[in-house]
Amino acid sequence: MLDxxxxxxxxxxxxxxxxxxxxSxxxxxxxxxxxxECRCYHGGEGRxxxxxxKFTSEDFRCMVVIIVALVVIACTRFFVPGLA
Structure with missing residues (x-):
């Protein structure tokens, strides 16, 4: 039924x-x-x-590549007939 x-x-x-x-x-x-709580854990206090x-230029390049890939996938999905 799931398929x-x-x-x-x-x-x-x-x-x-x-x-x-x-x-669960x-x-x-x-x-x-x-x-x-029983072990008196207080999170990141003093840690x-x-x-x-740090956000570097490599992170920025990866983000741009991912965004371009998503746009290409979305465009081919919507504008190229027969790909579904």
Whole structure:
């Protein structure tokens, strides 16, 4: 049922899978929060990073390449017939 059917049918088929997944994830997060609280964990107080992250020209180039690739993919998807 997840491979065929309309969009709404596929979404409805996912609900029985996603609900228990989210419930277990929230339960686990609650258990982890309780364990951290019991051990008096206070987050990043007084902690520093070993190496501060900086946005460099290489990061900018990668971002531009990704944006161009996404635009090309979107354009071919919408404007080239037969590719779907």
């Amino acid at each position: 065929s059917g309309t969009f709404t049918q596929r979404i409805k088929a996912l609900v029985p899978i996603l609900i228990p997944l989210f419930i 994830a929230f339960r686990r997060a609650d258990e982890l929060a309780m364990a951290m 520093t990073r070993l190496k501060q992250l």
